[in-house]
Amino acid sequence: MELSSSFGMRFRHSAIPSPLAIPASASTAEPHTQTPPHRNTIKLRSSKPFPSARKSATLEIQRSSDLPSALARLGETLTVKDLNAALYHFKNSNKFNHISQLFKWMQENKKLDVSSYSHYMRFMANNLDAAEMLQLYHSIQDESARKNIFVCNSVLVCLIKKGKFASGMKLFQQMQLDGLVPDTVTYSTLLAGCIKIENGYPKALELIQELQHNKLQMDGVIYGTILAVCASNSKWEEAEKYFGQMKDEGHSPNVYHYSSLLNAYSTCGNYKKADKLIQDMKSEGLVPNKVILTTLLKVYVKGGLFDKSRELLAELKSLGYAEDEMPYCILMDGLAKAGQIHEAKLIFDEMIKNHVRSDGYAHSIMISALCRSKLFREAKQLAKDFETTSNKYDIVILNSMLCAFCRVGEMESVMETLKKMDELAISPSYNTFHILIKYFCREKMYLLAYRTMKDMHSKGHQPGEELCSSLISHLGQVNAYSEAFSVYNMLRYGKRTMCKSLHEKILYILLAGHLLKDAYVVVKDNAKSISRPPTKKFAIAFMKSGNINYINDVLKTLHDSGYKLDQDLFAMAVSRYLGEPEKKDLLLHLLQWMSGQGYVVDSSTRNLILKHSHLFGRQLIAEVLSKQQVQLKHKNLTR
DNA sequence: GTAGGGTTAG
Known part of the structure; x- marks a missing residue:
């Protein structure tokens, strides 16, 4: 079930309309069968006819408001070079729709070369998504274009910019197999992808090693990129090393290099090194810019130098560098x-007073901070303020607001916020679900919490163990046994690790609900994590009323897991079998298995079996039991 | 006439 359907609404999953949708006219334009009149006449009149005809045709194409028909009329006149120039022209006048129409025509008419591809890919890097770019690349027939360094780099730039590092690397490897010889631009592009990914540093190191193996020299940009990777991975010592190495190789650092090294100092708040770096930078004649000073502020803040931070913020303001909310x-x-x-609130109030531009970050930070400090009423007030003063929503601010509304228990505002999310087509995130589930649990709406968790799980989010564990307990308390088991299974078959005690917890719940088959699954898979008392409870319950066909299996499973079976269990099993004579094979099987494992039935159970032996075949029963007797005597003798 | 690097919330 959908999260939103709990509230009588649905989250839309509308496909994002492509801004590049090409009008049908582009591909279905009427072919012009007539030869344009001026073409032949010019040809006859002039000895150098084409340049001027092409020039006017190029101009017409560039100025055309109906590009497809202009192309149908004049496209033939133009050379690939002219068409490339037109692409360039459209790019300069930001006519991206024209770029895609023209390029499509060039593809259909096979009037394109290597630079058509690389230019188009560059120009459209922001307008095409990763899949479209990949599709375009793979559609290139011309092998020399497909392994051209400009073309390859352009595709990789697009993929990396869209955050598709893994597919960028995969394509890069394929390109090399196809004969591409990468250059420093290729490597800096891929290195830039390591900045934003988890654990990017080791991947960056591999790329640096590969670059060196390919006898390429590290240049200023490569150093800038690896410094940024170091910074985002909190590796200031490594950043220092590259910074020094770079200078040793004769590259003088620019503000980018300084700002990355400074940023590397920020995680650990090493303000002494930061101050020294700023001094060095100034003595090299570089003037700290907005980014440098903002990053320095980050260093001071991380270092806990709040007075110095406030002074620096004042300086940023006086320089006009505090016009947006970041500092x-x-x-x-x-x-x-x-x-x-x-x-913190004082800084926030000051920011509001100064009418600083905001995209909602400041509110989000403050609302979350207030919630963390359990100042829920203030948090809620800020969320309400944001609603009235801003219309810039994203999932993070929505989650902060939702959290504040949930904590003060304002169901109506919670619903309004969810509705807003739906209207803005912003999908709920992992945090959204967590906030809601916690809220529903606090309000003792356990089944709603359960349905929300199902929804969360179906949307590919793995709920956290703590939340699952608490929901399992609550569901158990309200006798929602199978729902509790369903939550357990979300954890069990998810990627997350789970605490061993959860197996016992769910086992008790399943036993309370008489869900013995499910309980057996839990015991079978986790026998080693479950202590003796609940195992015993399970064994007794199963012998009493579990599916008779599984009784032997259960006993064997328990035995195999190291659980010592006692006489009571055998007595119960035997009495179940005696009650259903058609299961006589199972009883015989059990008695035989017992002999094999050194178990013996006690005398009263033995007598009971003998009393009913006519049902099973006296001879067989006598044989099995006497075997057990021999064993018992042997056991007593060796004791 | 095409290509590559830095800062913020949960």
Whole structure:
């Protein structure tokens, strides 16, 4: 079930309309059967006819408002070079729709060369998504274009910009197999992809090694990129190493290099090194810019130097570098995380007073910080303020608001926020679900919490163990046994690790609900994590009322897991079998198995079996039991 | 006339 359907609404899953949709006229334009009149006449009149005809045709194409028909009329006149120039022209006048129409025509009419592809890919890097770019690349017939360095780099730039590092790397490897010889641009492009990915540093190192193996020289941009990778992976020592190496090789660092090294110092808040770096930078004649000073603020904040941070923020303001919310966000987030929530709020208030541009980050930080400090009413008030003053929503601000509304228990505002999410076609995230499920649990709406978790799971989010564990307990308490088991299974078959005690917890719940078959699955898969008392409880329950066909299996499973079976269990099993004579084979099987494992039935059970032996075949029963007797005597003798 | 690098929330 859908999360939103709990509230009588649905999240839309509308496909994003492509801004590049090509009008049908582009491909279905009437072919012009008539030869344009001026073409032949010019040809006859002039000894150098084409340049001027082409020039006017090029101009007409460039100015055309109906590009497809202009192309149908004049396209033939133009050379590939002219068409490439037109692409360039459209790019300069930001006519991206024309670029795609023209390129499509060039493809259909096979009037394109290597630079048509590389230019088009460059120009459209922001307008095409990764899949479209890949499709375009793979559609290139011309082998020399497919392994051209400009073309390959352009495709890779697009993939990396769209955050598709893995597919970029895969394509890169394929390109090399196809004969591409990568250059430093290729490597800096791929390295840039390592900045944003998890664990990017080792991947960056591999690329650097490969670059060196290919006898390519590291240049200023490569150094800039690896410094950024170091910074985003909190590796300031490595960043220092590259910074020094770069200078040793004669590349003088620019503000980018300084800002990355500075950023590398920020994670650990090493303000001494940061101050020294700023001094070095100034003595090299470089002037700290907005980014440098904002990053320095981050260093001070991380280092806990809040007075110095406030001074620096004042300096940023006086320089006109605090016109958007970022420096305020850095400081207030740091203050809040250091427990100085009221100091943080002062910075926030100052920001509001100064009418600083905001995309909602500041509100999101403050609302979350207030919630963390359990100041829910203030958090809710800010969420309400944001609603009235802004219309810039994203999933993070929506989650912050939702959290605040949930914490003060304002169901109506919660619903409004979910509705807004739906209207804006912003999909709920992992955090959205967590916030809602926690809220429903607090409100004792356990089945709604359960349905929300099902929804979450079906959308590909793996709920956290703590939340699952608490929901399992609550569902158990309200006798929702199979729902509890369903939550357990989401964890069990998810990628996350789970605490061993959960197996016992669900086992008790399943036993309370008499879901013995499910209980057996839990015991079978996790016998080693379950202690003796619940195992015993399970064994007794199963012998009493579990499916008779599985009784032997259960006993064997318990035995194999190291559980010592006692006489009571055998007595119960035997009495079940005696009640259903058609299961006599199972009883015989059990008695034989017992002999094999050194178990013996006690005398009263033995007598009971003998009393009913006519049902099973006296001879057989006598044989099996006497075998057990021999064993018993042997056992007593050796004791 | 085409290509590559830096800062913010959960």
